[in-house]
Amino acid sequence: MxxxxxxxxxxxxxxxxxxxxxxxxxxxxxxxxxxxxxxxxxxxxxxxxxxxxxxxxxxxxxxxxxxxxxxxxxxxxxxxxxxxxxxxxxxxxxxxxxxxQPPQGCEREGVKVPHLGTHKFNCNQCTCDGTELVCNEDECLLEEELIRQVNLSPTHSTWRASNYTKFWGRTLRDSLLLRTGAQSPSFVMHPIHLQPYASLMPREFDARKKPEWKNLISGIYDQGWCAASWAFSSLAVFQDRLGIMTRGARRLSMEQLVGCAGNDNSCTAGEQIDKVWNYFRRVGVVPENCLPYESGWSGKTQECRVPRGDTSKLRCQRPDLYKSEPAYRISTDEDDIKWEIMTNGPVQAMMRVSRELFMYASGVYICAHQVKGLEHLHTVRLVGWGEEVQKWGQPPTKYWLVANSWGEDWGEKGYFRIRRGTNECGIESYILAVRPRSAGFRYGY
Structure with a gap:
């Protein structure tokens, strides 16, 4: 046939x-x-x-x-x-x-998914198998119900939670990993105790508003999805103090720190904060226009383009290397921390971060008691302090004014306030500061 x-x-x-x-x-x-x-x-x-x-x-x-x-x-x-x-x-x-007959499809939360079709519900990708949705089971960073619970809870009455587009749809694990990035120092650094004049310290202070430091304090950065808070807080503190010392604002290269001071996978694994300060002391950092930041948007650590401080391949004018003296640690005493900020400039602080900080919108944050394993270390910049007046005749809540590195569209225009004097999230336990070197010593040790 x-x-x-x-x-x-x-x-x-x-x-x-x-x-x-x-x-x-x-x-x-x-x-x-x-x-x-x-x-x-x-x-x-x-x-x-x-x-x-x-x-x-x-x-x-x-x-x-x-x-x-x-x-x-x-x-x-x-x-x-x-x-x-x-x-x-x-x-x-x-x-x-x-x-x-062909399956009719699936429906969830008012969303219809055709047979074999896919849809992402928050952070989990789902596939319709007949009339049943088969989904990933990752724990999501933000949940509408969790935000609602925070705003209704009396234990969170001093601050408000909100949803953020850039965090919605992200897993808790990846967010804690990639939006923080600090690791404990590789050696023990003993704190120094200052002798502050308590009578000279005001109830409220903001380094940005100090007349002598006008326009010298760094703004808010966004580290993107790169575990580099160790670099962002360090560089911001250094250039704040460099600007105060030289009477001129500076913008230095974050990309150099991430690519050269950290390891090859520092964008996904973070770095020890003492290493970045050692890099400031030994090598120094070029201006930002010589090497703009890329790692947070590419999702991977870029190749070091200033190997051993060699700036010959950079296409910019005057690629000077700005260096620092060795970093020093301030004691956990509240007045010591305030005195250091008021006299020398913002300081670096290390803290534990849980999912709740990601949903912070306003108010004085109080650290939650999270289950072990759901926190990561993060470094931020303390720029001042103050007191928040409470309702119903309650005593005011003391706070630190903190610059984060999650962009200006988060929190209070990139800042948050956290309760002061109670070591919330460990924020008062490890305070670092540094003194910039003058230009004549930028190549020395």
């Missing part, structure tokens, strides 16, 4: 397990002949009078009917009899069994 292309649809159907209940296309829903152009139907035999269906072809000409088998086991399109012959309702015997 000679096989022609007219026999191929029947052969494919005979071999297809999903259609083993019958040979033919009857009962398959859809418009085939009805939408065929230039004409819906063809008279006599015409091999090109066909329409694609399920990976093969069905036909809309008179030859498609198998006159020896009136049950519809032929290669006619499903709607041929209705469109071309005027048979509106095919016999029940020709209907596909109900069990073989």
């Amino acid at each position: 000679l096989l022609t292309k007219r026999h191929l649809p029947l052969l494919c159907l005979l071999l297809a397990p999903s259609l083993a209940w019958a040979v033919g296309f009857q009962g398959i829903p859809g418009n085939y002949c009805r939408y065929r152009r230039p004409s819906e139907c063809c008279t006599d035999r015409y091999d090109d009078c066909s329409v694609p269906i399920q990976g093969t072809l069905c036909y809309c000409d008179e030859f498609c009917i198998n006159k020896d088998d009136p049950t519809g086991h032929d290669d006619c399109c499903p709607d041929y009899r209705e469109v071309c012959l005027g048979i509106v309702s095919p016999p029940d015997a020709l209907q596909r069994p109900q069990a073989d």
